[in-house]
Amino acid sequence: MQRLQNLPIKRKLTVISMVTSGVALLLTCATFMVYEQFTVRRHIIDDLKTTAEMIGFNSASSLSFRDDDSAVLTLKSLATQPHVIRGCIYDTEGKVFATYLRNPRPSVTWPAVRGTNATLNRDSLELFHSIQFSGETIGTVYIESDLGELHERWWTYIIITGGVLLAALLLTWVISTRLQRIISEPIARLAAIAGMVGAQKNYALRAIKGGDDEIGRLIDGFNDMLAQIQARDAELNAAHKDLEQRVEARTQDLRASEERIRLIVDTAFDAIVTTDADNRIIAWNHQAETTFGWTQDEAIGRDFYEMIIAPIDRDASRHRVRRFLDSKDKEALNKRLELTALHKEGRELPVEFALSPVEVDGTILFSAFIRDITEAKRAEAELRQIHRQLLDTSRQAGMAEVATGVLHNVGNVLNSVNVSATLVADQVRRSKAPNVGKLRDLLDQHRDDLGRYLTEDPKGKIIPTYLGTLADALATEQKTIITELENLHKNIGHIKDIVAMQQSYAKTSGVVETVSVPDLVEDALRMNAGSLARHDVDISREYDGRPVITVEKNKVLQIIVNLVRNAKYACDESGRIDKLITLRTGVEESGVTISVIDNGVGIPPENLTRIFAHGFTTRKEGHGFGLHSGALAAKELGGTLAVHSDGPGKGARFTLKLPFSPGADQT
Amino acid sequence: MPKRAQVATEPAGGGELRPVFGRRSMLLVLLGLLIFGGHTVFAAPAISKEYQLKAAFLYNFTKFIDWPPQRFSSETSPIVIAVFGKNPFEGELEKLVNGRLVNGRAINVRFIESAADIPAAHIVFVAAGEEARLDASTFGEAGVLTVGESAEFADRGGIIRFTLVDEKVRFEINQASSEKAGLKLSGQLLKLATVIRKAP
Missing domain, CATH: 3.30.450.20 (PAS domain)
Structure with missing residues (x-):
């Protein structure tokens, strides 16, 4: 067939x-x-x-x-x-x-x-x-x-x-060979013309029509088609010319745009490197040459991670790219990282590295933006050094402050002691005791007729009554004196405590003890008691049981003392009369919480984030060390220090979380 | 006509009943035998083979001979075969022709003793020795086929004489006599016969 x-x-x-x-x-x-x-x-x-x-x-x-x-x-x-x-x-x-x-x-x-x-x-x-x-x-x-x-x-x-x-x-053959010409010849002619049109691309040719049968119509159709093609050709030529002009214009635009981009890339401060999906380098800008020491010609075609990234970061970097290619998850890349890069001379240099995938015509390319942060790192190291020095200084300062505070407190208590002593002295000086002597003299004078004197003499008759009154007065006196003496004793004990605490602070640093949380809080309050009384701040205690923790007691004390002091300042600054500091303890699954809540000036939201930063302070004479060291100490203790405030004027709440024992909750 | 059954069984050959007829036919035959008396069927021919043949020939002659039309009163009037004097066929001849039609005519067999009865017959068989009882005129009777056995019979102008050739029954025909008798003998008959032309 x-x-x-x-x-x-x-x-x-x-x-x-x-x-x-x-x-x-x-x-x-x-x-x-x-x-x-x-x-x-x-x-x-x-x-x-x-x-x-x-x-x-x-x-x-x-x-x-x-x-x-x-x-x-x-x-x-x-x-x-x-x-x-x-x-x-x-x-x-x-x-x-x-x-x-x-x-x-x-x-x-x-x-x-x-x-x-x-x-x-x-x-x-x-x-x-x-x-x-x-x-x-x-x-x-x-x-x-x-x-x-x-x-x-x-x-x-x-x-x-x-x-x-x-x-x-x-016979059939003879007849059909003659008769077939009627059909085949016009078709053959048409085919010949079609062939000529095809070969010469001459659409001006026309086939000659024989009869009006189907072949005749075919020839008509063919001729019409040729005419249409001719017309279309002309249009196409015109359109083609126009298109070429437009393409030329676009190409020029594009070239200009490319040149601009190239300039931007070349003059960028970052090294910009483009790689294909197999991590082969396909573009290498001027800054890349400067940063890594390789020229563009040396770099193109080489494995980016092999050449640029230090072995320590190489596998992880490659893995990120692989993960992105597998999952198309941009989150795998969309990060600014600090990596260690390699210079041509073999030295390592810290860089900031960002990789962004670009899809061009269905192919994924990666643009790496790399910034040499050697200087920044050096600056940071310096800063850290300074910070450390500052921290030492601060610590000394802090200790001075604690000493000051201790002395102050001791002074305050001494004041009370003085008051009590004066009061006792006064009381003793104004004592009714001498009246007892006078009464004895009176009774001596009437020794012989004492009975009669006491019952008959008008003077002698009031003696028993007077004796009763005197006894009452003396009893009251004695009571007052005892009270004051007790106060005195207590205050002296207080001083002893403060001194002992200061001694323990100095002595027992780093020693872990098991203490009850409310006792700890009370100690802290006691260390601040003077100034709190002075500034007329009310203390509210909300203790949840008496949980026991094993901790470096002096460090916790230091944090709480600091927090209480800050709370006091916040209350002072607010200028309100109902100054209140609430101390609240709580028990959690893995530890305890100690909150110091004030109703003072509060903290604006923008400060909440940097309140623990070193050097941050809102006080004129503050050195911005208290909260920072507090947070650090909390961390050293395996806990956290957090802050909450509803805003300026709404008070603040600092919460110290501590594990039951060091190492109990290291997370 | 109880004798039909006999005729039907006869060509099967001397009492041999073969099962070619099928069961039903056989039953019918047996029934016929019971009714019409089978003893006749199985009876052996009483006469010799020669006379059996001769009887058959007599019958067959009727088929090859044309009698003058005036010898028959109608298209269906029977052909009469007469046995003059001695009957050597016993019952065989009657048995043979019984129920048969030749060109639409039945065959009658008569036994005659007088020459006067000859003209009424179409075939007259004269057994050997009996021809002496007939005079010459009798032989020349128009329209009568005379069949005899002896040389004398032939000499005296008999038309067909049975002969024995190699123990087979054959016959000779005196054409002159037959022509004289006004009979037309079929060529087929003549080709089997010894033809003589002899006027008495």
Whole structure:
């Protein structure tokens, strides 16, 4: 079929005509042959029947009069028919009466008699014919013929059919080769024109129309198409020219823009390096050359991480890129990192490193922005040094402050002691005790008549009453003195405490003790008691049980003392009269909380974040060390120090969280 | 006509009943035998093979001979076969022709003793020795086929004489006599016969 398709139309038409008429003829011939086969067979049978009938008739008398010789003679007439193999006559009893054999053989078996019938075997035709004579069946004729005749006729038919077929096909071919031109020639002409148009790209050519049939219309259509193409061509040319101009303009714009970007990249202070998804360097700006010592030519094509990133950071950096490529998760990259980079000379340099993925035409590229922070690091180190010095200074200052505070407190207590002492002295000085002496003198004078004096003398009569009053006054006196003395004792004890605490602060630094939280808070309060009283600050205590923690007691004290002092300042500054500091303890799963809450000036939100920063203070004489060292100390203790404030004027709450024991909660 | 059954079984050959007829036919036959008396069927022919053949020939001659039309009163009037004098066939001849039609005519068998009855017959069989009882005129009777056995019969102008050739029954025909009798003998008959032309 493919071969037929590639044939020229004129051959195709011939082939179609030939095949069509060939098939039709074949069908006709086949039909005729089948029909002829039946006819021939019937003819042969008819012929044989006629022969049998004749023999039957001719042998009627022979049968009637049992003259087999005569019957054999009659049968001999079969010899004229070359295809008859043998024949015989049966009598009425079915016995063979007379026989004929084309080729005589010694022993021949004859089939049993059947009624009139013809049987076509594979290679022979058998016929039985009963002999009717004068209205009676007097015997049967049997003839067997070979199929030579059938085959002869068959072959004749095949030869005739073949001849007719051949002649008809020849005629068809002659006619169709002439007739096909009517169709094929206009198409061939059209094809030739189409070929010319294709080869020369000359759309001005036109095909010449022959008739008004489908081919004529095809030619019209073809010509129309050519005309349209011509028109379209012209338009296209114009459009193409316009497009070229526009492309040229755009290209120039683009070039200018590229130049600008290149300048920006080249003059950037950061090293800008572009890599492909396999981390190969594909762009390397001027600053990169300066920072890393490699020239652009040396850098391009090399593995970025191998060349630039120090081994310590290399794998992690690569892993980030891999994770991004796998997950497309920008979060994997979107970070400014500090890494250690490598200079061409092998020295390491700290850099700030940012990597951003860029998708260009479906390919992922990475732009790395790298800033050499050696200077910044050095500055930072210096700063840290200064900070450390400052911290030492501050610590000394802090200790001084604590000492000051201690002395101050001691002074305050001493004041109370003084007051108590004065009070006792006054009391003693103004004591009614001497009156007892006077009373004794009076009683001495009336020793002889004491009874009478006490009962009869008007003076002596009031003595018992006076004695009672004196006893009451003395008792009151004694009570007052005892109270003051107790106060005195207490204050002295207080001083002793303060001193002891100061001593313990100095001595027991770094020593871990197990203490009760409320005791700790109370100690801190006591250390601040003087100034709190002085500034008229109320203290509210909200203790949740008596949890016990194991801690460096003096460090906690230092933090709380600091917090209380800060709270006091905050209250002072607010200028309000109901100054209140609440101390609250709480128990949590992993530790305890100690909150110092004031109703002072509060903290503006912007300061909340830097309130623990070193050097931050809002006080004129402050050094910004207290909270910073407090936070550091809390951290050293394995805890935290946090702040909360609803804003200026709304007070503040500092919460110190401490684990039950150091190492119990290191997280 | 109870004898039909006999005729039907006769060609099967001397009492041999073969099962080719099928079961139903056989039952019918057996029934017939019961009704019509099977003893006749199995009875062996009482006469010789020769006379059986001769009887058959007599019957068969009717098929090959054309009688003058005036010898029959109608299209269906029977052909009469007469046995003159001695009957050598015993019952065989009657049995043979019984129920048979030749060209639409039945066959009657008569046994005659007088020459006067000859003209009424179409075939007259004269057994050997009986021809002496007939005079010459009888042989020349128009429209009568005379069939005899002896040489004398032939000499006296008989038309067909049975002969024995190699123990086979054959016959000779005196064409002159047959022409004289106004009979037309079929060529088929003539080709089997020894034809003589002899006027008495």
